[in-house]
Amino acid sequence: MLLVMALPLLLLVFMTRNQSKKQKELEASLKVGDRVVTQSGLIGKITELGERTARVEIAAGVSVTMLKTAIQGPDAPTGTSGKEGDKDKEAAKEKK
Numbered sequence: 001m002l003l004v005m006a007l008p009l010l011l012l013v014f015m016t017r018n019q020s021k022k023q024k025e026l027e028a029s030l031k032v033g034d035r036v037v038t039q040s041g042l043i044g045k046i047t048e049l050g051e052r053t054a055r056v057e058i059a060a061g062v063s064v065t066m067l068k069t070a071i072q073g074p075d076a077p078t079g080t081s082g083k084e085g086d087k088d089k090e091a092a093k094e095k096k
Contacts, residue, residue: 023069026071026073027068027069027071030046030049030054030068030071031046031049032046032047032048032049033045033046034046034074035074035075036056036071036072036073036074036075037071037072037073037074037075037076038056038066038070038071038072039070039071039072040070042056042058042064043058043075044056044057044058044059044064045057047063049068052067052068053065053066053067053068054066054067054068054071056071
């Protein structure tokens with residue numbers, strides 16, 4: 001019975017550990033000039049980096065300061081994500 005309860009707990013611990021490790025790697029790889037996507041869905045360019053925070057320009061002349069942990073990752077290049085990317089993949093499969 002104890003083993004049945006311990007297995008999900010171990011799984012949860014390892015998943016949390018992997019997620020925090022990936023977030024720390026992402027934060028370490030950020031540099032000024034990178035285009036990023038935030039947890040809230042904003043897309044912008046990093047203009048300043050601090051120890052815990054980053055200043056992100058989300059529009060011309062509009063900058064916000066946010067925690068580095070709120071940055072989800074780099075912005076995908078235009079045309080490779082969303083419906084346009086899916087259409088390109090489907091067209092390539094049809095050609096084969």
